[in-house]
Amino acid sequence: MQREFDRQYDPSRIERQWYEHWLRLNLFSCPDETDKPRYSILMPPPNVTGVLTMGHVLNNTIQDLYIRYHRKKGKVACWFPGLDHAGIATQSKVEAELYRTEGKTRWDLGREEFLRRVWQWKEQYGGIILEQLRSLGVSCDWNRTLFTMDPGASNAVREVFIRLFDAGLIYRGKRIINWSPTLQSALSDEEVLYREVEDTLYTLKYYCEGSTTDYLPIATVRPETIFGDVAVAVHPDDERYRHLVGTRVRVPLTDRYVPVIADSYVDPAFGTGCLKITPAHDPNDFEIGMRHHLPVLVSINPDGKLNEVAGRYAGMDRFEARRRIVEDLRAQELIVSEMPYKHNVGFSERSGEPIEPYYSDQWFVHMQPLAQPALEAVLQGQIRFFPEHWVKTYEHWMRNIRDWCISRQLWWGHRIPVYYAPDGRFTAARSEEEARARLELGPDVPLWQDEDSLDTWFSSWLWMLTTMGWLHDGKTEDTPVLRTYLPTDLLVTGPDIIFFWVARMIMASLYFRGVIPFRDVYFTSIIRDDKGRKMSKSLGNSPDPLQLIGKYGADAVRYTVLYLAPVGQDVRITVDPVTQDAPQMELGRNFANKLWNAARFLALKADEAQVGAERSPTLAEEELSLSDRWIRSRLHATIRLVEEHLSRYRINEYVRTLYDFFWHDYCDWYIELLKIELQRTEYTELRQRRVRFALSIFEDALGLLHPLMPFITEEIWHRLGLRDRTESLCTSLLPSYNPSWEQPTLEQQMEILKQIIEQYRMLKATAGLKPSERPVSYYRAENHALELLECHAALVAELARIDVPTPYTPSGKPAGALTAFVRDTELFLVVGEHIIDRERERLQAEYERLQRLLAQTRSRLANEQFLQRAKPEIVENERAKEAAFVEALAKVEQSLRYLTQ
């Protein structure tokens, strides 16, 4: 039976086919209820507007790794996928398109028609990213895909709003909020990014009433806000100004007089010690204004333009107005000084322009009561963070939590379920009828629903509940799915949304269901380019993952990204600015190719020996060679390590462990040894059993690798095992660990044998001999090493490409021989006398190295404290080292002496 195996692995030929096949076999969908152990993960829902980024690749590969691993442990492993409606991002996108194609704004269309267009857009382009994720091989339960604007999720959102409203945890208030003039909407504190900006600090003259010479010097970076001034504040104890408290000063460029007030908020040591109070345009001024019962004078409109309060500057944009006002202030000599000034300015995370603090009616969630239990769940370890240090960040935020502004002046989103009556009263309600009932109004009284919608995160924070059907009809709280899969086991997300999402989910889950939403949270690395910049579309420094998958294969991309991503450390991926290629992916591609070729070799041998799908009979225990036992020991160590690393989320260690096993243990050594052993096995039947043994080791290891590289492992598993297409490595169980097969002593022996081979190779290379030459070799060894060499001389000869080494009994060394050492074993390779100089150099270096080591060891042993306090086995070890170094030194020294003779 011959199988086709190309010399090179081509992922593009098999990946898509396998994915579709898995979907046909329905391997990823889970029942609502089960008696089996279960494991669940919530996918952080990507935006409908999103396309696959390297961040998604990293994040979803980790999730897929864990889901697949636990599925292969025999659990019902359910991964809940979904999509986020992304209010601002999506609305902006559709508005931009509308303006480009039809020259219209959303107000031209009206709310209803505009929303129809957004839905249309969503049907057409939305969710592309979910399709893209499939090319990565993710094994979600696609039947459970939820969109945050789906009716079920929307019902839950409405119900939650009403419940929190009734509980007094949601309130409406006139506040200073972060306003984006571009988006024409409020933003939460978390959506504002602060950046240092070079500005000018203007000190202005506020003339005292009735005086043309006395003034208060008042510094500001925003002279355009002076029209909103309602007072000037000084510190109550400030001797310079105390006499002025209660008098009035004139606002520059106006005829308006405002009072001088005393408030301890003012820092007398900072600046001029005088502060203008503009409650409508500064959060701190607002607080002071409230304390002193001052009016809130709005001078800048929501569109960022000054209004009639600003007199002749009305209608001007805030930045244009600043320039004009400064010119006029200069002209009228109202400026004391202008100084360059660095300070932090808040920018809209979404639209990029400076935030305008804006005084308006908004909806807030009172966070304090929700935060307390959520903080405890993490501090007490019910929820674990990986890496753990994020707990500090979480705690800091939770202890200083501020109320959450949830209203957005957007149309795309969940509309706030609040109704207003003509008399000004309002209530949250499921319908207009219910609102009437709640407000005790007759059926003919007109009601208005609030125009605003809710922050997108107000639906995301319910994700663990809504994905599992909670309140999808507005009533049913307890579903079989919730009982089965909540709390989930793992959440994988970026640390940048710890507040936006992770913290709020914990709060919502505890408040509404009384359970934690997830047990472990793994915060992924941030992917950066080779200059350390975060990858982003605007910088153009992010490769297109689909292009990489197309070029290198999904397995290779998954492999490389996880190999490069240690826990808690950012990942740097070098990207070619022209081709957008990421050459580091070769790491994964080469590994896949290595795997493929190892399988190709096994298939060749299996076909030669006419091994079919059967794996028995295999070698009996007493038939196992040193290399067989060794590779089995390595396999079981690997099984153990895989479990250890994954349970501690040391993902790159897991990757490295498998790399080492496949490449170094299995390919570099085991296959090479197997080749020789097969050559020497005369009986067909024994050869067959030997190949079966080699295959079974390889196949077990494939299972361990499958969660990371699902496509190639499935393909190889089928080819080697000639398995039926209805079987899948996705659902076949992982090999189980057998501690008695992990044999450290045996591994040590093998290690010595490997070193002996390597030393012979080194000698041969030093002599510059051709590979085809087989120089005569000898050894002088004792005990174990002697035994090893006697038993495996032929293997050593084959692998080192030398003549079969034989014991050398005379003292001294063979004529024309180079010498090398493995512990106390001496190895000789007869090469003639032509490279004495290099040999002497090498031995001299070795001599010095050993002397350094010996000195170190001796100084340790000379220390009384060390002998007394260190553990006995450490001391013993040190003594053994001393002896070994002394002996080795003597031998090297002797060799050097022979050389000079």
Place this chain on the structure above:
RNA sequence: GCGGUCUUAGCUCAGCUGGUUAGAGCGUCACGUUGACAUCGUGAAGGCCAGUGGUUCGAGUCCACUAGACCGCACCA
């Protein structure tokens, strides 16, 4: 201002609860196509583990400080 992370080979990084002679991949150099693999093999070169001090019998590993890189939160005109 508060909190956090990082600094190990030319590059990108591993190195777990302190204890064999500090590792890998890429890159470099030399050799090589022996029936799995040149997307490969063999060998070699390459490291005062950022600096200073401390704890300890013992520090790349723990602590403090310094320098540099970065992140989060807060923010006064």
